[in-house]
Amino acid sequence: xxxxxxxxxxxxxxxxxxxxxxxxxxxxxxxxxxxxxxxxxxxxxxxxxxxxxxxxxxxxxxxxxxxxxxxxxxxxxxxxxxxxxxxxxxxxxxxxxxxxxxxxxxxxxxxxxxxxxxxxxxxxxxxxxxxxxxxxxxxxxxxxxxxxxxxxxxxxxxxxxxxxxxxxxxxxxxxxxxxxxxxxxxxxxxxxxxxxxxxxxxxxxxxxxxxxxxxxxxxxxxxxxxxxxxxxxxxxxxxxxxxxxxxxxxxxxxxxxxxxxxxxxxxxxxxxxxxxxxxxxxxxxxxxxxxxxxxxxxxxxxxxxxxxxxxxxxxxxxxxxxxxxxxxxxxxxxxxxxxxxxxxxxxxxxxxxxxxxxxxxxxxxxxxxxxxxxxxxxxxxxxxxxxxxxxxxxxxxxxxxxxxxxxxxxxxxxxxxxxxxxxxxx
Amino acid sequence: xxxxxxxxxxxxxxxxxxxxxxxxxxxxxxxxxxxxxxxxxxxxxxxxxxxxxxxxxxxxxxxxxxxxxxxxxxxxxxxxxxxxxxxxxxxxxxxxxxxxxxxxxxxxxxxxxxxxxxxxxxxxxxxxxxxxxxxxxxxxxxxxxxxxxxxxxxxxxxxxxxxxxxxxxxxxxxxxxxxxxxxxxxxxxxxxxxxxxxxxxxxxxxxxxxxxxxxxxxxxxxxxxxxxxxxxxxxxxxxxxxxxxxxxxxxxxx
Numbered sequence: 001x002x003x004x005x006x007x008x009x010x011x012x013x014x015x016x017x018x019x020x021x022x023x024x025x026x027x028x029x030x031x032x033x034x035x036x037x038x039x040x041x042x043x044x045x046x047x048x049x050x051x052x053x054x055x056x057x058x059x060x061x062x063x064x065x066x067x068x069x070x071x072x073x074x075x076x077x078x079x080x081x082x083x084x085x086x087x088x089x090x091x092x093x094x095x096x097x098x099x100x101x102x103x104x105x106x107x108x109x110x111x112x113x114x115x116x117x118x119x120x121x122x123x124x125x126x127x128x129x130x131x132x133x134x135x136x137x138x139x140x141x142x143x144x145x146x147x148x149x150x151x152x153x154x155x156x157x158x159x160x161x162x163x164x165x166x167x168x169x170x171x172x173x174x175x176x177x178x179x180x181x182x183x184x185x186x187x188x189x190x191x192x193x194x195x196x197x198x199x200x201x202x203x204x205x206x207x208x209x210x211x212x213x214x215x216x217x218x219x220x221x222x223x224x225x226x227x228x229x230x231x232x233x234x235x236x237x238x239x240x241x242x243x244x245x246x247x248x249x250x251x252x253x254x255x256x257x258x259x260x261x262x263x264x265x266x267x268x269x270x271x272x273x274x275x276x277x278x279x280x281x282x283x284x285x286x287x288x289x290x291x292x293x294x295x296x297x298x299x300x301x302x303x304x305x306x307x308x309x310x311x312x313x314x315x316x317x318x319x320x321x322x323x324x325x326x327x328x329x330x331x332x333x334x335x336x337x338x339x340x341x342x343x344x345x346x347x348x349x350x351x352x353x354x355x356x357x358x359x360x361x362x363x364x365x366x367x368x369x370x371x372x373x374x375x376x377x378x379x380x381x382x383x384x385x386x387x388x389x390x391x392x393x394x395x396x397x398x399x400x401x402x403x404x405x406x407x408x409x410x411x412x413x414x415x416x417x418x419x420x421x422x423x424x425x426x
Numbered sequence: 427x428x429x430x431x432x433x434x435x436x437x438x439x440x441x442x443x444x445x446x447x448x449x450x451x452x453x454x455x456x457x458x459x460x461x462x463x464x465x466x467x468x469x470x471x472x473x474x475x476x477x478x479x480x481x482x483x484x485x486x487x488x489x490x491x492x493x494x495x496x497x498x499x500x501x502x503x504x505x506x507x508x509x510x511x512x513x514x515x516x517x518x519x520x521x522x523x524x525x526x527x528x529x530x531x532x533x534x535x536x537x538x539x540x541x542x543x544x545x546x547x548x549x550x551x552x553x554x555x556x557x558x559x560x561x562x563x564x565x566x567x568x569x570x571x572x573x574x575x576x577x578x579x580x581x582x583x584x585x586x587x588x589x590x591x592x593x594x595x596x597x598x599x600x601x602x603x604x605x606x607x608x609x610x611x612x613x614x615x616x617x618x619x620x621x622x623x624x625x626x627x628x629x630x631x632x633x634x635x636x637x638x639x640x641x642x643x644x645x646x647x648x649x650x651x652x653x654x655x656x657x658x659x660x661x662x663x664x665x666x667x668x669x670x671x672x673x674x675x676x677x678x679x680x
Binding site for chain 2 (some may be wrong): 225227228229231232234235240241242243244245247248251252255256370371372373374375376377378379380382383389390391392393394395396420421422423424425
């Protein structure tokens with residue numbers, strides 16, 4: 001336990017510039033806190049039985065605090081955190097390194113980053129985010145990265161009841177931090193804005209940020225609504241796609257859900273962003289075989305209930321698809337919309353579309369052969385029989401030559417000309 | 427006789443069917459405000475507009491000089507549908523079906539019937555290009571953010587090149603004069619139809635309306651020529667080329 005708590009507080013990220021002394025929200029964290037159940041700031045029954053609490057004692061200056069692990073009268077661990085944005089050398093449990101603690105969001109959240117090398121050989125970096133998720137509690141998401149893998153763990157805390165056996169320095173802080181602490185926590189529990197979110201996301205380990213976002217959601221803080229514009233701003237700021245994925249998933253709880261990837265409750269595994277879609281999403285969006293309408297996943301199955309073939313996707317990992325198929329109760333090939341319900345839905349799916357129906361009936365009528373040939377030199381000459389209606393042409397009384405416009409004169413179409421000949425128009 | 431009507435109807439049904447299907451699909455939730463849950467796998471565009479006919483071959487000249495027709499009489503309303511499959515940020519494979527048909531009534535400019543009535547006929551030009559090709563977006567249609575979000579661009583211009591076939595029919599029916607037989611007026615019917623190799627180039631602009639809907643406008647020039655049938659003797663290949671300007675809605679399929 002001591003090692004775990006100690007590891008959460010190791011820090012240092014050389015890339016982060018010194019922010020200078022900052023005023024923070026230590027008063028909001030002041031007091032003693034019992035571990036809460038995962039996903040909740042309610043007290044953990046198991047933790048309460050041990051009597052272990054974490055107590056945060058603001059220091060003499062605004063940027064300093066001492067974090068104690070207390071069990072009754074015993075102080076099991078004592079660490080000082082200097083949240084001034086500067087790098088500090090640390091030497092804990094046989095490991096040496098540096099750490100840097102920075103307030104963000106005007107003092108609402110604390111980011112602690114560290115790097116250490118232990119005498120026994122292993123080295124790595126640590127990241128912790130302290131966040132007041134409600135006036136009644138806070139969450140610390142801590143991640144340890146060694147090599148390419150990161151393990152991130154959220155831990156919820158709720159206010160602990162007072163214990164007369166606690167050390168005097170602890171009892172003094174608890175006694176002095178009643179209403180003032182509540183007010184400080186209300187003030188510090190505001191959601192991060194876009195700027196703060198981008199800053200945290202681009203300067204903090206991705207796995208830790210994802211776990212932090214999920215932890216906030218599990219504590220009922222879904223944060224800002226995501227829309228296309230905010231997503232573009234975050235991406236432009238350099239926020240990783242895995243983090244925007246988490247934000248999108250959290251903003252659409254009806255479409256995505258998070259699933260714990262280990263048997264440890266509340267643990268979000270590295271890379272374990274939204275991983276099980278309810279209706280659509282991550283798994284098939286990342287499955288190339290589902291992206292192509294020509295893939296095997298676009299094969300269809302037959303639904304006797306609805307009289308048609310529908311995509312196999314309706315039973316598999318992919319949602320609805322458009323597809324060609326043969327509709328047995330139609331009259332030919334169809335292009336229709338077929339949509340299915342994945343994951344055990346009692347519905348086989350439904351589909352629709354229109355069908356290219358062959359002509360099935362016609363009304364026979366006598367046909368007059370009006371075939372004609374137009375010769376560039378000889379003009380129009382009839383080829384068929386019975387086309388001569390006896391009419392001839394005469395020159396038009398009023399020539400329309402050169403008008404260049406069509407008329408809407410009703411024509412006799414293919415009926416007899418009525419014995420006419422053509423007459424030249426004057 | 428029936429073939430061009432069937433094709434035109436088919437084109438209209440395709441457009442209407444695609445529109446209804448994609449609209450229904452678009453109503454389902456597959457994105458958030460301002461974004462989709464990933465890049466569209468296909469885009470269906472239903473367009474309407476105006477198709478001008480170049481009508482530069484001599485069959486048009488012959489008809490417009492003899493009958494009360496002009497080149498404008500071969501311009502028509504055009505209906506089209508595009509099915510496009512994105513293949514990257516800029517490239518899209520596009521399959522297009524368009525249909526334009528115009529029937530113009532006319533009469534002989536210089537001749538009238540011995541009964542004093544005009545010698546009337548009607549001329550129909552049908553063009554149904556079926557094209558496949560590539561569309562190059564000068565600006566990406568959208569931007570993938572992570573693996574779960576795709577944010578469409580507010581606007582994106584494009585150019586495209588396509589090739590394919592054009593079903594066409596040039597038909598004249600009505601009364602004609604046989605000048606080699608005493609200027610007798612007879613009822614006639616001529617037609618030339620078939621498939622012509624076609625090339626097309628287009629440029630346009632897509633303006634985003636919502637994550638799954640965009641307004642697309644395009645100007646397209648289609649080039650096609652085809653020999654006339656034996657009904658028309660001694661004429662050059664018919665010029666089926668022309669410029670069309672259409673606008674429509676693009677439904678993004680996810």
